[in-house]
């Protein structure tokens with residue numbers, strides 16, 4: 001109930017326009033993003049890398065409504081790819097198709113995303129396509145297939161909560177793709193996405209096992225499991241160990257500021273773990289989706305409305 005209310009707020013235009021202006025809301029988002037600028041994100045990436053954790057970076061924004069804006073977002077990512085390389089960071093790029101113009105047609109998004117993948121690949125870097133609402137899955141897969149034909153350092157996100165995902169995964173495996181598996185973050189109707197959480201967790205596990213099967217691994221695919229669910233990560237680890245898989249067969253991906261102990265545990269055990277750092281001015285819908293994932297996070301927001309206790313110093 002609270003989750004669906006929050007997801008409705010994330011889509012509400014009035015809330016998107018007004019709420020991010022409040023200082024308390026701005027302060028609360030700091031838990032999940034180090035700052036609004038690329039430099040904020042790369043400074044955080046540098047700190048994470050010192051602790052043995054490479055990163056992904058993403059500039060927040062979605063559903064741009066004119067081509068000039070989509071081009072400006074692509075320009076930003078092209079420049080970001082250069083800055084990442086100049087700073088010698090292992091920070092891959094993660095982009096949202098609608099931020100790069102998918103609402104304006106697949107041709108616009110293909111032009112902008114190609115530009116970003118070309119620039120990143122020239123620097124030896126990867127680009128990942130995020131997956132948004134279910135209505136975007138077909139065009140996002142089409143974009144992926146077309147660009148992947150020319151660029152190998154290119155991955156895509158698949159959402160375990162969608163009934164269609166096992167078939168989408170089967171269709172992608174022969175490409176030797178990069179796949180980031182997630183549970184799924186958007187409000188979707190029950191005939192499109194599995195509504196019960198335990199069933200989504202099981203679907204995630206089954207898809208992970210499929211991604212680690214011999215025939216899938218032999219295609220050279222890169223498997224990323226993006227979850228903070230420690231029990232699920234351990235279940236996959238145990239399965240992979242039982243099968244005698246190399247620890248480098250897959251990597252875990254998590255969000256900045258979430259499950260930090262689990263991030264450190266994986267890094268300490270020399271497992272592959274990568275953390276996604278978000279930045280940018282248009283963080284409100286993304287931030288409310290994070291609250292919806294764990295409504296207990298609302299406590300942080302509500303506490304920040306309370307007056308601060310006087311310091312004892």
Ligand SMILES: Cc1cc2nc3c(=O)[nH]c(=O)nc-3n(C[C@H](O)[C@H](O)[C@H](O)COP(=O)(O)OP(=O)(O)OC[C@H]3O[C@@H](n4cnc5c(N)ncnc54)[C@H](O)[C@@H]3O)c2cc1C
Pocket residue numbers: 129130131132157159182183184185186226227228229230253254255258259275276289290291293294297
């Ligand atoms: C790197 C990365 C990329 C992603 N890309 C996409 C994408 O492109 N498309 C998409 O639909 N979704 C994406 N997601 C979001 C994903 O779909 C889930 O909504 C999100 O990861 C929460 O689910 P979970 O797998 O962590 O499991 P859950 O079962 O929701 O959570 C497991 C545990 O993790 C902790 N946790 C989870 N979320 C939070 C939070 N917000 N705050 C505090 N603790 C939390 C809690 O302890 C919780 O008990 C991405 C997630 C990651 C990590």
